[in-house]
Amino acid sequence: MYQTVLDAEAGGGSAALRDLHLSAYRFMLQARLLDEKLASLYRAGKIHGGVFLSRGQEALSVSIGVSLRKTDVFSPLIRDSAGRLAFGESILDALQTCLGSALGPMRGRDGNVHRGRPRDGYLAMISHLGAMISVVNGTLFARRFKGITDAVGATCIGDGGTATGAFHEALNQAAVEKLPLVLVVANNQYAYSTPNDREFACADLADRAVGYGVTPHSVDGTDLSACLEVMGRAVAQARAGGGPQLVVASLLRLCGHGEHDDAGYIDPRIKNSPLGRDCLKVAEDILLSRHWADASELASWRNEAVRAIETTVARVQREPAPDPFAEQWTAVAGTDLRETHEELGV
Amino acid sequence: MSITYLEAIREAQAVALRDDPRVFIYGQDVGAFGGAFKATKNLAKEFPGRVFDAPISEDAMVGLAVGAAIEGLRPIIEMQFADFSTAGFNQIVNQAATLFWRTNVPCSLTVRLPFGGTSGSGPFHSQSLETIYAHYPGLIVMTPATVEDAYSMLIAAVAIDDPVIFCEHKFLYYHLKAEALPSEALPIGKARIAREGRDLTIVAYSAMVHEALAAAAELAPEGWQIEVVDLRTVKPLDTDTVMASVARTGRLLCVGEAWPWGGVTAEVIARVASEGFGLLDVPPQRLNAKDTPIPYHPNLWAAHRPTARAIAAAARKMLRL
Known part of the structure; x- marks a missing residue:
């Protein structure tokens, strides 16, 4: 079950497939290295608030990013560093947000994983789980309303988030409207610290798709090749008018919920099972065994990514922090609709 | 000829649909049925492809509107009763109300709340919720008292770049009448x-x-x-x-x-x-x-x-x- 689906092709594969793997791997690597940098900045006290890493979920996430077009919609969740980069987010946007630069897309108003550029189809998540799914539905509904029929929208959630009412309402809504939604569930076995058996009672989360009239897909989330194949198929089916697709991936989060969490609750038996494989290592093995890359190329890509991250960190650390005296303290867009009353400043 | 507060709300939506191709209506029973109070009567027929029935999913209804607003549309959401908007509360106060502040992308949508008490309606079809929405930064909360304001303020609500909670009083729906609809109005935000x-x-x-x-x-x-x-x-x-x-x-x-x-x-x-x-x-x-x-x-x-x-x-x- 955990063999890559491509092994069956016995060393073959087209150049396009190789290039897809190489591109995906390099985004995974960038994401992992970016995560490691964020963790060290956090430990050094350079980051305000939380840091949430994607370790162990890069293969699944990147497969979404590389399967989408830049004109599609992507609403990532907490562990989608790789998918974000693959969809087109710059390392600069990521670091400006995490380090609270006034020049970043969130201008210090929100941080860490709460970043995006909605005008570019790249939505900025709120913390309430399941809430982004219907928003993606809305973008797809709007595009169809405007006569754009070839767009796909993808969004992610964890096993824990599938228990929310918002998840149910939105998936049902997508099915009723036959929207080209790809909803990706990363079943990383724990909702924060709560194991699957305290979250849901069905045998497999993918079974839920049938109840909604949605197409199910299951995939080994530690296997890049499997993720690329399944996600590519789900996105293609959605784009071809097949309606919403529910992709459920099995994997394990190889870190705490955030960097404040030592993840001591994770059962060692799961860690030592195939679910506990490091998807980045699995991806490297695929590239090496298929002779799509050699060790020196892997090393040079790593050095290149580290340089890009270090250069960007140095740049962002020189950028100004938001200035409370220059801040526009209003949440409404209409300048004539702002409250004129002000409480006494202190 | 006279026009009621409810008819003014219907006319305002007809004007919004006619004048702005970005406007659509989404809500429970708003399509062919014309809404629980008939505030969207005949609009689905007059404006094909612009008025959509929604499943009973207040959270997803507002979420869809936020997504559509991100794409530049101007949705009008009808809550069947204001009381049920609490089932969509999260999307209103955490998604719609924060979008512009977080991302600089305006969130132009209107949530119509048929609200307030009428005799015999009881605890879950009578509530006045303007306070809880006004509490959240990023929302505009309208409470028209007249037929003229119900009309002109709803047209204004749809044109505003911010999310508007439009509180329309059910007690006024049929009782309140005006001779004609206004052609001009006080600015929004003026008492x-x-x-x-x-x-x-x-x-x-x-x-x-x-x-x-x-x-x-x-x-x-x-x-x-x-x-x-x-x-x-x-x-x-x-x-x-x-x-x-x-x-x-x-x-x-x-x-x-x-x-x-x-x-x-x-x-x-x-x-x-x-x-x-x-x-x-x-x-x-x-x-x-x-x-x-x-x-x-x-x-x-x-x-x-x-x-x-x-x-x-x-x-x-x-x-x-």
Whole structure:
């Protein structure tokens, strides 16, 4: 079950497939290295608030990013560093947000994983789980309303988030409207610290798709090749008018919920099972065994990514922090609709 | 010919659909059926592909509207009753209300809330929720009291770049009539002097404006000239007009149909007390619904919310001081 689906092709594969793997791997690597940098900045006290890493979920996430077009919609969740980069987010946007630069897309108003550029189809998540799914539905509904029929929208959630009412309402809504939604569930076995058996009672989360009239897909989330194949198929089916697709991936989060969490609750038996494989290592093995890359190329890509991250960190650390005296303290867009009353400043 | 408050709301949506191709309506039973109150009657037929029935999913309804707004459309969401908007509360206050501030992308959508008490409607079809929405930064909260305002303010709501909570009072739907629809209106955010007076200011909004006007009429033969200020929007709140009125009268009574703890009436009094304390001749007072769920039986309901008689009684006490 955990063999890559491509092994069956016995060393073959087209150049396009190789290039897809190489591109995906390099985004995974960038994401992992970016995560490691964020963790060290956090430990050094350079980051305000939380840091949430994607370790162990890069293969699944990147497969979404590389399967989408830049004109599609992507609403990532907490562990989608790789998918974000693959969809087109710059390392600069990521670091400006995490380090609270006034020049970043969130201008210090929100941080860490709460970043995006909605005008570019790249939505900025709120913390309430399941809430982004219907928003993606809305973008797809709007595009169809405007006569754009070839767009796909993808969004992610964890096993824990599938228990929310918002998840149910939105998936049902997508099915009723036959929207080209790809909803990706990363079943990383724990909702924060709560194991699957305290979250849901069905045998497999993918079974839920049938109840909604949605197409199910299951995939080994530690296997890049499997993720690329399944996600590519789900996105293609959605784009071809097949309606919403529910992709459920099995994997394990190889870190705490955030960097404040030592993840001591994770059962060692799961860690030592195939679910506990490091998807980045699995991806490297695929590239090496298929002779799509050699060790020196892997090393040079790593050095290149580290340089890009270090250069960007140095740049962002020189950028100004938001200035409370220059801040526009209003949440409404209409300048004539702002409250004129002000409480006494202190 | 006359037009009701409800018909004005329907006409305003027809105008919005006709004038702006980005507008669509989404809500439960709003399509061929025309809505639970018929506020979208015939709109699905007149504007094909622009009016959509939604599943009973208030959360997803608002979420879809936010996504559509991100894409530049201008959705109108009909909540069947304001009470049920709490099932979509998260999307309104955390998604729609924060979008512009977080991302610089305006979130132009209108959520229509048929609200307020009508006899026999009980605890879950009668609520006034303007306070909880006004509490959240990023939302505009409208509470039209007249047929003219219901019409012009709803057209304005759709054109505004911010999420608007449009509180339309069910008690006014059929009772309130006007001869014609207006061609111009006060700007959004400006209160209106509904009746001029010099002895006491009653600040009210939505259906309570009419109770206040009736109270003012009741007090006139006793020699009292009561000024009634119709807030029109509770957020933004036109503190200037309220303050100017209190400067004329020296007495302030705030009336709201919502529950007493916190709320619009408390906000108005807090602002006048902090900025215009010297204008007040007597302590400002407020009158709200009782602090219980809204009762079903007409006898209880009539005593639960402020009425003209209760307002007049409160005003008399203040005038004697």
